Amino acid sequence: MQLLPGFRDFFPEDCARTNYILSVWRDVAGRYGFVEYDGPVLESTELYRKKSGGELLGQLFDFVDKGDRHVALRPEMTPTLARMVAARERDYKKPLKWFCAPSFFRYEKQQRGRLREFLQLNCDILGEASAGADAELIALVIDLLRAFGFGPADFVVRLSDRDAWAGFARARGVAEDRLLDFLAVVDKLERAPEADSQRRLAEFAIELSAVRAFIADPSEEAAKLQGILADLKARGMADFVQVDLTIVRGLAYYTGLVFEVFDRSGKERALAGGGRYDRLLEVMSDGKVQMPALGFGMGDVVLANLIASVPVASERRKAWLDARRAAEVFVVLAKEEHRIEALALVQTLRDSGFRTDYALSLAKVGKQFQSAEVVGAKFAVVIGEEWPQVKLKELATRQERLLEVTDLLNALRS
Amino acid sequence: MQLLPGFRDFFPEDCARTNYILSVWRDVAGRYGFVEYDGPVLESTELYRKKSGGELLGQLFDFVDKGDRHVALRPEMTPTLARMVAARERDYKKPLKWFCAPSFFRYEKQQRGRLREFLQLNCDILGEASAGADAELIALVIDLLRAFGFGPADFVVRLSDRDAWAGFARARGVAEDRLLDFLAVVDKLERAPEADSQRRLAEFAIELSAVRAFIADPSEEAAKLQGILADLKARGMADFVQVDLTIVRGLAYYTGLVFEVFDRSGKERALAGGGRYDRLLEVMSDGKVQMPALGFGMGDVVLANLIASVPVASERRKAWLDARRAAEVFVVLAKEEHRIEALALVQTLRDSGFRTDYALSLAKVGKQFQSAEVVGAKFAVVIGEEWPQVKLKELATRQERLLEVTDLLNALRS
Numbered sequence A, B: 001m002q003l004l005p006g007f008r009d010f011f012p013e014d015c016a017r018t019n020y021i022l023s024v025w026r027d028v029a030g031r032y033g034f035v036e037y038d039g040p041v042l043e044s045t046e047l048y049r050k051k052s053g054g055e056l057l058g059q060l061f062d063f064v065d066k067g068d069r070h071v072a073l074r075p076e077m078t079p080t081l082a083r084m085v086a087a088r089e090r091d092y093k094k095p096l097k098w099f100c101a102p103s104f105f106r107y108e109k110q111q112r113g114r115l116r117e118f119l120q121l122n123c124d125i126l127g128e129a130s131a132g133a134d135a136e137l138i139a140l141v142i143d144l145l146r147a148f149g150f151g152p153a154d155f156v157v158r159l160s161d162r163d164a165w166a167g168f169a170r171a172r173g174v175a176e177d178r179l180l181d182f183l184a185v186v187d188k189l190e191r192a193p194e195a196d197s198q199r200r201l202a203e204f205a206i207e208l209s210a211v212r213a214f215i216a217d218p219s220e221e222a223a224k225l226q227g228i229l230a231d232l233k234a235r236g237m238a239d240f241v242q243v244d245l246t247i248v249r250g251l252a253y254y255t256g257l258v259f260e261v262f263d264r265s266g267k268e269r270a271l272a273g274g275g276r277y278d279r280l281l282e283v284m285s286d287g288k289v290q291m292p293a294l295g296f297g298m299g300d301v302v303l304a305n306l307i308a309s310v311p312v313a314s315e316r317r318k319a320w321l322d323a324r325r326a327a328e329v330f331v332v333l334a335k336e337e338h339r340i341e342a343l344a345l346v347q348t349l350r351d352s353g354f355r356t357d358y359a360l361s362l363a364k365v366g367k368q369f370q371s372a373e374v375v376g377a378k379f380a381v382v383i384g385e386e387w388p389q390v391k392l393k394e395l396a397t398r399q400e401r402l403l404e405v406t407d408l409l410n411a412l413r414s
Helices: A012-031 A045-051 A054-059 A078-091 A131-146 A162-171 A176-188 A194-202 A208-216 A223-234 A280-284 A300-309 A315-321 A336-351 A365-374 A405-413 B012-031 B045-051 B078-091 B131-146 B162-171 B176-188 B194-202 B208-216 B223-234 B280-284 B300-309 B315-321 B336-351 B365-374 B405-413
Strands: A042-044 A062-064 A070-073 A096-100 A103-105 A117-126 A155-161 A241-243 A255-263 A272-276 A293-299 A329-333 A356-358 A379-383 A389-394 A400-404 B042-044 B062-064 B070-073 B096-100 B103-105 B117-126 B155-161 B241-243 B255-263 B272-276 B293-299 B329-333 B356-358 B379-383 B389-394 B400-404
Touching: A012 A096, A012 A117, A012 A131, A012 A300, A042 A045, A042 A078, A045 A054, A045 A070, A045 A078, A045 A280, A062 B062, A078 A117, A078 A280, A078 A293, A117 A131, A117 A300, A131 A155, A131 A223, A131 A255, A131 A272, A131 A293, A155 A162, A155 A223, A162 A176, A162 A223, A162 A255, A176 A194, A194 A208, A223 A241, A223 A255, A223 B336, A255 A293, A293 A300, A329 A336, A329 A365, A336 A356, A336 A379, A336 A405, A336 B223, A356 A365, A365 A379, A389 A405, A400 A405, B012 B096, B012 B117, B012 B131, B012 B300, B042 B045, B042 B078, B045 B070, B045 B078, B045 B280, B078 B117, B078 B280, B078 B293, B117 B131, B117 B300, B131 B155, B131 B223, B131 B255, B131 B272, B131 B293, B155 B162, B155 B223, B162 B176, B162 B223, B162 B255, B176 B194, B194 B208, B223 B241, B223 B255, B255 B293, B293 B300, B329 B336, B329 B365, B336 B356, B336 B379, B336 B405, B356 B365, B365 B379, B389 B405, B400 B405
Parallel strands: A155 A241, A329 A356, A329 A379, B155 B241, B329 B356, B329 B379
Antiparallel strands: A042 A070, A062 A070, A096 A117, A103 A117, A117 A293, A155 A255, A255 A272, A272 A293, A379 A389, A389 A400, B042 B070, B062 B070, B096 B117, B103 B117, B117 B293, B155 B255, B255 B272, B272 B293, B379 B389, B389 B400
């Protein structure tokens, strides 16, 4: 009985790490005024056919269910979000600032930073067309990574603008319905052989040198990006961003701003990516709902690689990455005839909020102290012949004192 | 584009409720010294064929993936847990006290308390054979429900023991390999017509009246249950439990203790259920790992029904069930030329841990105050011509005062 390839078991120490990531994500998104939502793991395959397009469709875990429905495990969140918002947009005041952090599923070749089931934080702003929303979203992605202890030497946000490319292409006579094809050439520019790019650009009667010159100096069309940069500078975030028009992103639904976040070492895949999708809700709702929107996704796999490779001296990270302590207090029963009193004390400690453990069956006192060490308890409370006095022992220092059991809670709290 | 039947969207107000449930689950399990783990959503179908048995196999969301593997969405956690523990049992000191609270999937007919995707808390103790572990697990299920504000008038834990039935059956000549068939008759006793039960019991040469008499007074075989009850009484939990041998549970893998938790109104399905499965790890590991174990599951759907129907005056529940406030502080920009300073202030507030929002684009002051109300902010900070002084306004009382921006953080904290 094996785990499927590309999937993960989360033993307690793995789960503590994932919970650390989720807790930082929720904390920072909350500080930005984002509220959490979620959707189902399974959706109609049609939802993704209608929207995702591109390579995602070939990576679906899709099947026919017992009711003959074509269904798929969600490969991304945006179609679900668009479906939900289109259904109830009148119930919410704009702009919506929504986030979620569930599991996604893609049948991909396994490689560093890629799994078949992964967690991804999704943050979206809906109902706000201004560049102020673009800057707010990018500030959020920066603060999310800063909260893990990373600085400008560790990562960079590469900003681009599909509208800038649309302006460039339009000025050179590219037809509107060929725009996505032109963007696909730009998308491959850094990876494809130069001759291939030249040949494909020739179809649009555009020289590779003109494209390169525009990437080097996009100022004629990139005024919007300058506004976003000024906003981020006001927040003290200028060091985290750079304009890079080679970023286009694969999905068909993006309009305007697109961006990707990379570690500075260049060893990892993108940490996060997103952009504007101002027309998606209109498509999803058959024209009924028109709402500008933008968002990004940040997966847990590449992020965890970066956390593991960049040491950061943060108490919070240390506390979370340490194997989580199972209990704070361990009740040691030294005289079996006091079992009833021991159980009552365990209950009182738990009722008072202390994570408390004890030996579930008869065991020697030395063995019980070993168990206290195993669960990482800070204190042992020994119930023995001194009852109703108990010994309170601090396990690290081995200091102990005798006190009335009625004084125990106060002693533990101080 | 519709949601699939039996699945849920979690709009922010729904998500807040689910997060309230998850937070209580994690809090109480932590107080009992349980640590969190998780597994993959997708497993080999074979894992469930080998173990779950019974009706679960007919309810699988199963399919063949792009790599020709027979896979299924997890319908329950125990097979995954057994697989994980069997693989690494030497890495952990016994007993293990592990919990998880992920999504599960069952293709069932939709009805009150049943969905096709649901959350379920799973708590298990592994490596401990004593009745002390049985009592600890039942105390946990009781404290989990008490933490939602429920008392003995709201729910009851019905305890039973398959070993007691095994003793009863053995004494009456039932062969070991027919024991599960006999238990299946007991399982249906309360729902099947009396004549059916009589006829099926006749196959075992047992009178219905003898079965009923044993249920009414199981003392000859139920000594273990008396020990568990004494333990729970020491914790002040006697009012929450009763012995009820009609509880047998459907799954084949249970041995010894079995229990189910019901609301006292009788309107809902079981709130939780579980028991011992002392031989499952041996089966799962082809005999390599022998480890006594027990656990239970508690779903979110029936629990949410009960929370909605039993009003409880708890500040914590109120705080969580209120539509979650998106922001505490709203920065109102009354003079557009101070936008840079406003953005810097938003950043300072967020860096200091305040959930902070502001208008993403140019808006009239009155509209900005409306937005502050919409996100539920407690304070508005107005940046206007008095800069570098700002107005701090408490939105509920409409009280406001002018202060230096450098004093703002202290004022908000006090």
